[in-house]
Amino acid sequence: MVDYDAFSKTHLTIHAKVMDGMEVAALVNAETAEGMKKLRSDGISPVLAVVYAGSGYGSVPYLNAIKKACAKMGIGIEECTFSEKTPEKEIISKVTELNNNPLVNGILVLFPLPEAVNGLSVTQAVSPSKDMDCITPHNRGLFVLGKERFAPCTPAAIMRMLDYYGISLEGRDVVIINRSDIVGKPLFQLMVARGATVTLCHSKTKNLKQHCLEAEIIVTAVGDRSKFVLTENMVREGAVVIDAGMDADLDEIGRSASYVAPGVGGIGPVTVAMLMKNVVAASSV
Ligand SMILES: NC(=O)c1ccc[n+]([C@@H]2O[C@H](COP(=O)([O-])OP(=O)(O)OC[C@H]3O[C@@H](n4cnc5c(N)ncnc54)[C@H](OP(=O)(O)O)[C@@H]3O)[C@@H](O)[C@H]2O)c1
Structure with a gap:
């Protein structure tokens, strides 16, 4: 704070x-909390999966802030951590598994990914309906047209x-x-x-x-x-x-x-x- x-x-x-930013975030969170109430009454417990790879990861404070916010909002979090040397196909396979998991509602891929991993291949693997930062080609296309469902x-x-x-x-x-x-x-x-x-x-x-x-x-x-x-x-x-x-x-x-x-x-x-x-x-x- x-x-x-x-x-x-x-x-x-x-x-x-x-x-x-704390003041503005509190306002956004108040709106989100209303949505959460409705979800709870429908028996839905949202889960966010966060995918990241590599050491010296630049977004660690961001990740910590996400974890805190999820805990406060009552959103579950699934962390999918990979080492610097993980082959791209292993990361994509995890993303596919998350796409198919009905208990996971949103996927966030944190960048930068290791140099050997093609960011676009990982991005393309994310299901547009779970794409929390509007990074998939489908969602980005809608965004450019002003028709996005999830804003970056x-x-x-x-x-x-x-x-x-x-x-x-x-x-x-x-x-x-x-x-x-x-x-x-x-x-x-x-x-x-x-x-x-x-x-x-x-x-x-x-x-x-x-x-x-x-x-x-x-x-x-x-x-x-x-x-x-x-x-x-x-x-x-x-x-x-x-x-x-x-x-x-x-x-x-x-x-x-x-x-x-x-x-x-x-x-x-x-x-x-x-x-x-x-x-x-x-x-x-
Ligand atoms: N506060 C937040 O919510 C938030 C969210 C996301 C990111 N960020 C922060 O924003 C920063 C950038 O994130 P990113 O993922 O966009 O990183 P990135 O992909 O590395 O982008 C950095 C940008 O800075 C430009 N740049 C580098 N050196 C420059 C120079 N000397 N003069 C002018 N421009 C220069 C780069 O130009 P080139 O394209 O030519 O290389 C590139 O466009 C990071 O600190 C990140 O933590 C903050």
Whole structure:
């Protein structure tokens, strides 16, 4: 739990409003809890399977947050852990088993998978009806058409955060620093659908600083400060900054930005809440 009072006391120069992911997550969770009540009365106990492989796994805090949220919501969790050297077909075979298990309602594959494993092959193996992060080609196609059943969790969380703070997207200039399939690309779709003009930046982008300076809203999700740090001199006065990758120098940026979503206690809890929501939706058929 982030202590925002302590945050603002120790960051006396911060003027920006700190976007509180715990508050937004609590709202999403309250909606999900209603769905859970109905499921319980129908005798359904939702179960989420989480598939991941490899050592030094980057998403461990995410996994811990998922476990905590499942316990709180009353959702069962089945962890399917594989070593770095597990052959791809073994992971796919587990995913197929989960697809066919009527007691499992949702499947989340955590990336990155080991280099030798073809992520698309694993992704394609997930049943679209259990695909909790909208990664299957079928669901992603529907998503691009605006007809998805399950929204990709992090992009949906970012949109929910912006909505909660009344930050409209229509006509706004946005920079997203990430072009991955789970963050940047789907977020681009959602924001363009709301009327924003979105520039998708990445490691090959020239003049990244210039792009950022022109943006009214910046979402950064690089996740490696040895590669990229968003600094105050890249952010224009009054901008909204969402840090989904612990990339931003928010103490300084907060002096001139209008809103900041911190790397801790910002988008993360809302992402997990969106995942819980998807699991309950997948169990409600
Ligand atoms: N808070 C949350 O809910 C949440 C959810 C999901 C992910 N995340 C975090 O977001 C981060 C990224 O996750 P991911 O799975 O999308 O990782 P990823 O696939 O490694 O994506 C990283 C992105 O950063 C770009 N990048 C790398 N170096 C850069 C540089 N110097 N300048 C500009 N862009 C650069 C990469 O560009 P290229 O494509 O050119 O390599 C890529 O698009 C991680 O920290 C992850 O933990 C947070």
